[in-house]
Amino acid sequence: MKIVLLERIERLGRMGDVVSVKDGFGRNYLLPQKKALRATAENIAYFEQQRASLEEKSKDLQVKAEAIAKKAAKVNLLVIRQASEVGHLYGSVTSRDITKYLEGHHIDITHTQVRLDTPLKTVGVYDVKLTLHPEVSLFIKVSIAPSEEEAKKLLESPDGVFKKETTAAPVETIETEHPGFPEENVADLGEELSAN
Known part of the structure; x- marks a missing residue:
């Protein structure tokens, strides 16, 4: 066509x-x-x-979009969501969720202007693209954390990756003799199988 x-x-x-x-x-x-x-x-x-x-x-429309872009460029969104111990969210953060959080900052856009390839499903700091007009687009920071304390740690970390602090007990190594086949029996078994 x-x-x-x-x-x-x-x-x-x-x-x-x-x-x-x-x-x-x-x-x-x-x-x-x-x-x-x-x-x-x-x-x-x-x-x-x-x-x-x-x-x-x-x-x-481009002038209006540029005004919204100036406002949005100053915003760092913080999304608090429940997450597992390893940082996987119970649910996800979609373009509609990001739009609602932006409305809280008096930035009125539609969810179609938020460009996400897939919903965000892990804790972390993301650069999310907003396309406000064919000629105007920008990236905003979206931080997803299970609590505000974790969000502060996340923003302070240089790579923006979720790291759960744990106190692990020292690992002990115990050497035992394996009760399986002795090596010579395994070699004999291999010869028997190849002969058949």
Whole structure:
């Protein structure tokens, strides 16, 4: 399917580009989201008439996104979640969770603007990408810890990796003779098996 892009789309093109995409991607995502028009002669002519207003609208949205980005760049999110002894969360932290925590800092974005490949399932410090506009994106720090004390330790550690402090008892080594086969019997058994 050939389409005309109404805005810049990552890995696809800029506003006004005529590109070819798979039918499902065009029908199910780009056209309903009003990010593109079918590349017919009428739609291309319509786009050229509307180009100036679309560019102005995009610039306004970019200015708003840059203002949100300045605010978000100052934020370090702290997410307190229950976790196991080794740092695995009971549950996960998703893009919707991060959006709710950002709302607590008066940063209003949608969960689709938070870019996570997979939900976060372990304790640690993560760089999470926010894409606020096709031209504006940034990374914020998200710290996930089981308690505020652990979060402070996590932020102080140079690698941002969860390390549970444990007091382990010294390990004793006990040498015993293995009651299994003596070595010569094992060699004889190997010869018997190869002969059969």
